[in-house]
Amino acid sequence: KTFETTKSLSELSVGIVGMGHIAKEYLVMAKGMGVKNISYCNRTRNNEIEKEYGIRYLDKSELFKTCQLIYVAISAGPGKEFINRADINSMSKDSLLISTSDPLLFNLDSLYTRLKEGEIRAAFDENIKEGDFRNLPLENWYTPNASSAFNTGESVEDVSKSSVET
Numbered sequence: 001k002t003f004e005t006t007k008s009l010s011e012l013s014v015g016i017v018g019m020g021h022i023a024k025e026y027l028v029m030a031k032g033m034g035v036k037n038i039s040y041c042n043r044t045r046n047n048e049i050e051k052e053y054g055i056r057y058l059d060k061s062e063l064f065k066t067c068q069l070i071y072v073a074i075s076a077g078p079g080k081e082f083i084n085r086a087d088i089n090s091m092s093k094d095s096l097l098i099s100t101s102d103p104l105l106f107n108l109d110s111l112y113t114r115l116k117e118g119e120i121r122a123a124f125d126e127n128i129k130e131g132d133f134r135n136l137p138l139e140n141w142y143t144p145n146a147s148s149a150f151n152t153g154e155s156v157e158d159v160s161k162s163s164v165e166t
Helices: 021-032 047-053 060-066 085-089 108-116 153-165
Strands: 013-017 037-041 069-072 096-099 121-124
Touching: 013 021, 013 060, 021 037, 021 047, 037 060, 060 085, 085 108, 108 121
Parallel strands: 013 037, 013 069, 069 096, 096 121
Antiparallel strands: none
């Protein structure tokens, strides 16, 4: 196997789906890490945020076609498969999809196929119970599972305290 590298975050075209509190925090972090090319889509356009952070508004389909890293932070309100087959299939090879949203917002068949083929990578903060997602290789797919159940607030605090004390 050859040594693989990846582009720096600041070199990527970043797209944000949503512009609520969580998405805005991600925007601030991305800007703080030097990302220059940031786009977003949202149900309402926010000219104030565009001016303040130097970002641009794109419609959802254009965002999925043009961004190499896509962060999804929306409620379940838009409904099942809001991020549809066409959106997922239009993602460029080696794109990274990160979601803190309900997995049912995604067309899971298309997502699984692109991940299985190694065409894109994804990280979700919620485990997908449908299909064979748990069998995907870690380099293409990451999500918390039963083995990460120790990450409760209490257990993280306990580990943190014991690390400081030693």
